[in-house]
Amino acid sequence: MADTSRVTPLAATAPVMSPVTLLRIAIILTVLAVWELLSYSGWLYRDVVPSLLAIGRALIDLLTHGEYYFNLAVTAGEVGTALLLGGTCGLIVGITLGANRFLSKAFESYLYYLGPTPKIIFFPIMIMWFGVGPGSKIALGTLSCFFPVALSAAAGMRQIDKTLIRVGKSFRASTAQMVFKIYLPAMRHPIINGVRLGLGVALIGTLLAETKLSNKGIGFLIINAYSTFDMPRMYAMLIVLFILSIGANAFVGRFGGLDTIRRN
Amino acid sequence: MTPPAAPQSSNEILVVDDVLVRFDTPDGSVTAVDHVSFGVRPGEFLSVIGPSGCGKSTLFNVIGGLLGHTAGVVSVAGETINGPHQSIGMVFQEESTFPWRSVTDNVAFPLELIGMPKAQRIERARHFISLVGLDGFENRYPNELSGGMRQRVSLARTLASEPKILLMDEPFAALDEQTRLLLGDKVLQIQQQLKQTTLLITHNITEAVQMSDRILVMTYRPGKVKRIVDIDLPRPRTSEIVGSEAFGRYVAQIWADLREEASRGMRDEEDHMMQPAGSKS
Numbered sequence: 001m002a003d004t005s006r007v008t009p010l011a012a013t014a015p016v017m018s019p020v021t022l023l024r025i026a027i028i029l030t031v032l033a034v035w036e037l038l039s040y041s042g043w044l045y046r047d048v049v050p051s052l053l054a055i056g057r058a059l060i061d062l063l064t065h066g067e068y069y070f071n072l073a074v075t076a077g078e079v080g081t082a083l084l085l086g087g088t089c090g091l092i093v094g095i096t097l098g099a100n101r102f103l104s105k106a107f108e109s110y111l112y113y114l115g116p117t118p119k120i121i122f123f124p125i126m127i128m129w130f131g132v133g134p135g136s137k138i139a140l141g142t143l144s145c146f147f148p149v150a151l152s153a154a155a156g157m158r159q160i161d162k163t164l165i166r167v168g169k170s171f172r173a174s175t176a177q178m179v180f181k182i183y184l185p186a187m188r189h190p191i192i193n194g195v196r197l198g199l200g201v202a203l204i205g206t207l208l209a210e211t212k213l214s215n216k217g218i219g220f221l222i223i224n225a226y227s228t229f230d231m232p233r234m235y236a237m238l239i240v241l242f243i244l245s246i247g248a249n250a251f252v253g254r255f256g257g258l259d260t261i262r263r264n
Numbered sequence: 265m266t267p268p269a270a271p272q273s274s275n276e277i278l279v280v281d282d283v284l285v286r287f288d289t290p291d292g293s294v295t296a297v298d299h300v301s302f303g304v305r306p307g308e309f310l311s312v313i314g315p316s317g318c319g320k321s322t323l324f325n326v327i328g329g330l331l332g333h334t335a336g337v338v339s340v341a342g343e344t345i346n347g348p349h350q351s352i353g354m355v356f357q358e359e360s361t362f363p364w365r366s367v368t369d370n371v372a373f374p375l376e377l378i379g380m381p382k383a384q385r386i387e388r389a390r391h392f393i394s395l396v397g398l399d400g401f402e403n404r405y406p407n408e409l410s411g412g413m414r415q416r417v418s419l420a421r422t423l424a425s426e427p428k429i430l431l432m433d434e435p436f437a438a439l440d441e442q443t444r445l446l447l448g449d450k451v452l453q454i455q456q457q458l459k460q461t462t463l464l465i466t467h468n469i470t471e472a473v474q475m476s477d478r479i480l481v482m483t484y485r486p487g488k489v490k491r492i493v494d495i496d497l498p499r500p501r502t503s504e505i506v507g508s509e510a511f512g513r514y515v516a517q518i519w520a521d522l523r524e525e526a527s528r529g530m531r532d533e534e535d536h537m538m539q540p541a542g543s544k545s
Contacts, residue, residue: 163358170328170354171374171425172347181376185364 047231058232059239068221068237075206075218078134082141082202087195089142090149094194095183097150098157108154115147119201120208127213137209137217144205145198152197156190157183196252203245276303277461278327278352278429283336285322296322298486299336304429307459309452311472312480313518315526317533319487320465321357324433327463328354340429353427357434361406361414361421367393368402370417374425392420395454412443419451423458430455430462436471445503448474456500469522473514474501481521484529491521 017025032052038044039051050058062068097104097111119140126136126143160183168182184191210219218241225234285297296319304310314320325331327338329348338345340352361370368389369376375385393402396416406414415435422430435451436444452475455462466472472479473495481490495514497505505511 161359163356163360164362166330166356167354167360167362169330170348170352171377172350173377177377181373182362185362188364 047229050232050235054232055235055239058230059236062233062236062240071217071221074134074216075210078137078206078210078217079141079199079202081138082206083145083195083199085138086142086145086202087149087198090146090194090198091153091191093146094150094153095157095179095187098154099183104154111147111151111154115151119144119205120212123209123212126209132213132215134217137206137214140209141202141206145202148197148201149191149194152190152194153187156187156194159190160186192252196249199248199252200245203248207241275305277306277341278304278463279337279339280323280327281337281339283323283326283338284334285319285326285331286334295486297326297333298488300482300487300489301336302480302489302492304461304463306461308477309455309462309464309475310478310480311464311466311476312482313466313469313472313522314482314487315484315522315529316467317485317529318482318525319485320467320482321433323487324354324431324465328352328431330354350425351428353422353425353430355415355418355422355430355432355435357437359411359414359438361417363406366403366405367398367409367417370406371420371424373421389420389424392424393417395423395457396420397450410443412439412447415439415447416450419454423454423460428461430460431465432462433465434467435464436468444468444471445506449502451475452501469515469518470506473497473511473518474503474505479518481518482525484525485532490525493518 035049036052039049097108122143123136123140126139130136130139164182164186165178168178173181206217207219207222210217211223214220218237222234222237222241225231225237280300280302283297283300284295287294287296298319300323302310312320312323322331326333327345329345329352340349343349343351345352362373365373368386371389371392372385375388380388390402393399396419398413398416398420401409401413406417409417415438419435432451436447439447448471454460455475462475464472464475476495479493479495481493482488483490493514497508497510497514
């Protein structure tokens with residue numbers, strides 16, 4: 001009898017909040033409390049740790065002014081373009097390397113060497129090539145995002161079930177049909193993963209470039225707030241950026257996740 | 265004993281004429297298929313049986329046009345095969361459904377490739393889904409089906425391309441015995457209904473005797489035609505025939521041939537394993 005209670009569906013007995021959720025909330029509250037304590041303690045230089053109230057005010061101020069949205073649109077445009085360019089190139093290169101043993105032996109090690117290199121070291125070159133405007137930021141974002149997408153696509157291409165390729169060939173599929181009806185759908189999980197990683201590094205690359213040399217974009221606003229020592233505003237922007245990144249990642253993940261549930 | 269039939273292109277739809285397949289390996293060249301000749305008549309069910317390593321699957325890939333051969337000719341209705349041919353439909357041993365496509369979209373795949381309009385290909389796909397007995401599963405995805413059902417989806421997909429010759433490589437090998445027998449009945453029923461010319465590659469004697477009009481027994485490496493046996497059992501046949509006396513005689517006869525080859529294969533493998541490590545290099 002005692003054992004039957006174990007098979008009761010979880011949903012029926014689960015509390016409104018699981019212990020994990022409670023713990024997470026507790027951690028956030030603790031951090032906020034420690035933060036607030038530090039800001040009032042006077043142990044640190046003024047405004048290095050501004051009070052939550054000040055950050056809240058700065059956040060409202062930030063979100064009620066058009067200037068922020070303009071710069072957000074600039075950065076989003078740069079990241080989007082970088083993801084599109086770098087992702088497309090990465091996909092093409094990855095599929096080519098994955099499909100051709102000779103090319104992959106010849107070139108893939110370069111991808112592995114250059115992949116982890118911090119792309120910011122190429123920024124001076126990008127400025128010389130594409131100027132101080134959005135061009136150089138897009139170029140750096142593109143460069144960052146190219147590598148994870150290319151490497152995942154190449155690996156994904158090699159993981160394709162060989163039988164499925166033989167099925168396509170036995171039905172005399174053309175090269176284009178093989179790519180669009182077999183290779184790409186069979187690689188959807190590694191590709192989505194690559195795009196997810198690519199989005200992350202494109203965001204990093206673009207923002208990093210903006211903090212170095214620019215006159216618009218979120219990176220510019222953040223570094224501007226820092227250099228005028230407007231700490232509450234800087235923290236407010238970091239919080240918004242943090243939330244936006246989580247949202248973007250969740251969006252790409254959901255895109256892949258739904259696919260996983262419905263179509264394995 | 266029937267000698268290996270000389271190809272008679274007049275009444276045979278598939279002709280395998282003196283086919284030789286040789287692979288180059290680091291240890292030298294290996295002959296997988298050694299001057300094999302046979303023909304398949306329209307509407308006939310022919311099985312190719314042999315021990316593991318006799319080059320059955322190589323032969324399957326050569327006839328399907330997925331693998332080149334060293335010498336000889338394979339022709340379908342008088343046309344020499346040079347790559348996958350539209351008259352030949354292959355069913356693979358391995359899991360081969362597309363996991364991202366529903367049952368209907370899987371079966372409609374070959375029709376999609378030739379550009380058939382959507383409404384028409386869905387209707388045709390439904391027909392073949394119903395033929396393999398999967399009514400009601402049209403919108404399911406392969407991961408929601410059992411292994412036997414997935415193999416039926418693969419069969420329906422190949423049948424949907426309306427091949428003149430259905431070429432199957434141990435399509436039931438990965439299934440349990442009961443499913444295998446029931447699916448065998450289904451295949452036989454469909455084959456008789458469509459008068460589908462079928463070439464089955466298998467190592468299962470019972471399966472081969474139950475289904476075939478003729479059985480081609482292959483030798484262990486290099487794969488040659490050892491014997492072609494006519495199976496003179498009444499049709500329609502179901503798995504119930506397995507208990508009959510005539511059936512038992514055929515099984516015993518083919519097993520006698522196969523036993524010899526299979527034990528040669530076993531000795532050969534044991535010899536390979538007895539070799540001290542490193543002697544190869």
